[in-house]
Amino acid sequence: MAAKTNPIPSVWARRQREPDQPALSRAAIVREAITMLDAEGIEALSMRKLAARLNAGATSLYRHVATKDELMELAVDEVFGEITLPPADSPDWRAAATEAAGAFRATALRHPWLSSILGQAGLAYLGPNLMSYGERLTAFFASAGFPEPARAIDTVISYVVGMSTTEAAWLTTVARAGESEAEFIARLMPAAQEATAGFDHLTDAYAVATADPEPDPAAVRDAKFAYGLDVVLDGLALRLPR
Amino acid sequence: MAAKTNPIPSVWARRQREPDQPALSRAAIVREAITMLDAEGIEALSMRKLAARLNAGATSLYRHVATKDELMELAVDEVFGEITLPPADSPDWRAAATEAAGAFRATALRHPWLSSILGQAGLAYLGPNLMSYGERLTAFFASAGFPEPARAIDTVISYVVGMSTTEAAWLTTVARAGESEAEFIARLMPAAQEATAGFDHLTDAYAVATADPEPDPAAVRDAKFAYGLDVVLDGLALRLPR
DNA sequence: CCTGCCATGCGAACACTGTACGCATTGAGG
DNA sequence: CCTCAATGCGTACAGTGTTCGCATGGCAGG
Incomplete structure (x- = not known):
């Protein structure tokens, strides 16, 4: 790690890709992007973090994917599958x-x-x-x-x-x-009740829903x-x- | 402009707000954000650009709006009105x-x-x-x-x-x-035709639509x-x- | 009229982002 | 063995949202 940020031009710092790590490919990138999106949400996905998960440099991804938007398009099509x-x-x-x-x-x-x-x-x-x-x-x-x-x-x-x-x-x-969905609802209820105050039909509907x-x-x-x-x-x- | 990037502490650089420019306020910020969103799309809206349009510093907006997400929430409610x-x-x-x-x-x-x-x-x-x-x-x-x-x-x-x-x-x-919608459709047609190739029902539906x-x-x-x-x-x- | 306070504006800074560029390294083909 | 194209990646740039602390001004209280 320390050697990585300070790249001494030495024989010993010679790159040596792990052979078990499957090579970078469009399919692998899309797959990893999807698992990352599922796990951490859309705003947590960045090219750098994604590359790090693939043991790759950030800009290496651009050899297989033109842009982040294109990557998203590929991810969408993948889940449609x-x-x-x-x-x-x-x-x-x-x-x-x-x-x-x-x-x-x-x-x-x-x-x-x-x-x-x-x-x-x-x-x-x-x-x-x-x-x-x-x-x-x-x-x-x-x-x-x-x-x-x-x-x-x-x-x-x-x-x-x-x-x-x-x-x-x-x-x-x-x-x-x-939180769990039920917990979140419970915590949201006061705010919702206050927001519907003054709206007669909404309070009715709200009462029906909570009943x-x-x-x-x-x-x-x-x-x-x-x-x-x-x-x-x-x-x-x-x-x-x- | 030059003086702005190099703030000489002098009496002559004294700030002097335009009095005709209505004061910064939550309502004014939301209104301007909406016109900007309408004109340039969602990804063109940044706090800095928005502030510039209001003749304000970027971070001044945060006195009236907690976060960009909150601003968006306000904008949504505004257009619902x-x-x-x-x-x-x-x-x-x-x-x-x-x-x-x-x-x-x-x-x-x-x-x-x-x-x-x-x-x-x-x-x-x-x-x-x-x-x-x-x-x-x-x-x-x-x-x-x-x-x-x-x-x-x-x-x-x-x-x-x-x-x-x-x-x-x-x-x-x-x-x-x-482009205009018709132009865009015309330009998209070859790609769509190619994409539907091999899908029998889709090519049928496509033919019906273009007829x-x-x-x-x-x-x-x-x-x-x-x-x-x-x-x-x-x-x-x-x-x-x- | 003076004084102190507090809401407001804002410049600088931080941690990130997507992506262009150019250099190193590699493996394949002549 | 040499060459060439493909691939990886370090660096850099122009931006992003947001925090912090300082300056400024108008207003309240004496």
């Missing part, structure tokens, strides 16, 4: 859509930084995994009989992205506080997501011919 | 909801940086304008007869946020390219948004008692 979709020829399109929506939500919650990037870059990336995701989605909405599957997909995806984004941001806030006997916040979120998804799918079902 | 909602006692809840959704979308597209922040922070802020927005929304969903207005609101808001976010991100990308006689991309986006919103409202209508 994780999303498992039901087979395209499922007989029950509603069940298939529900499963696909749930799979997206699960990935979004597992990688909360995804929402941050989607908020900035949208779904405009053209990576192969994203394309294949769109392809399979289109496939079984088309086979369900929707004349314009793209319309249906845009609708359900918008709902899922909107809800998942809100959830992911919430979970990020909770995680940053270093919920369900103690598990995650279950509450699950139910909320399922409710809205059912609403969207009901609306789509009305548009199926016949 | 712009959203105009229909009166709470509208007889036609669908028309009212459509108007409210359109108003949100309009603000989101006018301030594309909003989506970036929502992606990171969600809707968890407790600012007064955000509260009042929620209150009024709850009010007329309740008066429409929904037994659990919060559920309905969450659903439609999720859809609106998801769609608007995607649109805003798209518009940001277009703006950064310095659209509507030449105005904004109108296409409007129609897409309206379609999905109708789907969601149809689904909600099924849940109205009776």
Whole structure:
């Protein structure tokens, strides 16, 4: 370490890469970036820290990745590859859509930084995994009989992205506080109550929400997501011919 | 300018604030931040540049705003104040909801940086304008007869946020390219065509989309948004008692 | 009118960030 | 063996958000 910061031009300081450490590569960089993003959040990822984890110099990464934004784009496409979709020829399109929506939500919650990037870059990336995701989605909405599957997909995806984004941001806030979700809610309640003071309908809604006997916040979120998804799918079902 | 970088302790360098320049205040800072965000995008906003626009020193802002994140939070609440909602006692809840959704979308597209922040922070802020927005929304969903207005609101808001976010991100990308939307689409088409190659359903959907006689991309986006919103409202209508 | 206080403004500094540049080292191919 | 292209990386630059301590001014109390 001391020799590293003071590079004496000597034979003994000769570089000698660990052979077991797999060589630097685009795939390895993206993989490590994702685990780092998952573990420490989006604002903790810097090129220097990432390089350090890979036992590499900071600027070495730029041999494999043009810019940090490009790295993020690659990371997004990579996690889209994780999303498992039901087979395209499922007989029950509603069940298939529900499963696909749930799979997206699960990935979004597992990688909360995804929402941050989607908020900035949208779904405009053209990576192969994203394309294949769109392809399979289109496939079984088309086979369900929707004349314009793209319309249906845009609708359900918008709902899922909107809800998942809100959830992911919430979970990020909770995680940053270093508390469990229930603890954080308990600590937030006075502030929320004060904020809703003077707003009659909101205090009503708030009272209803806190009267919920369900103690598990995650279950509450699950139910909320399922409710809205059912609403969207009901609306789509009305548009199926016949 | 030269004197500023070399502060000679002289009587003549005595400070002398312009009296016409309104004093630094939290409201003025937030307002200027918003115009700057609108004009140059979220990544162009720095505390130093913002301070320079206000003829102030960079660190002076911290007397009125604890941190940059807090400033963003204030900016978000401020633009939520712009959203105009229909009166709470509208007889036609669908028309009212459509108007409210359109108003949100309009603000989101006018301030594309909003989506970036929502992606990171969600809707968890407790600012007064955000509260009042929620209150009024709850009010007329309740008066429409929904037994659990919060559920309905969450659903439609999720859809609106998801769609608007995607649109805003798209518009940001277009703006950064310095082209009109149509030009950008034209330039993007080869890449998109190549990306969809090998995905049968996607190429189909792509062909359908490009066969659209509507030449105005904004109108296409409007129609897409309206379609999905109708789907969601149809689904909600099924849940109205009776 | 004088005095002391306190809110406000701000220059300098710190620890970081993403990234351009140019030099060293390496392994492969002629 | 020599050459060349690919790869790693130290240094440097222009910025970032934010802290600290000092200067300044207007206002309250005597």
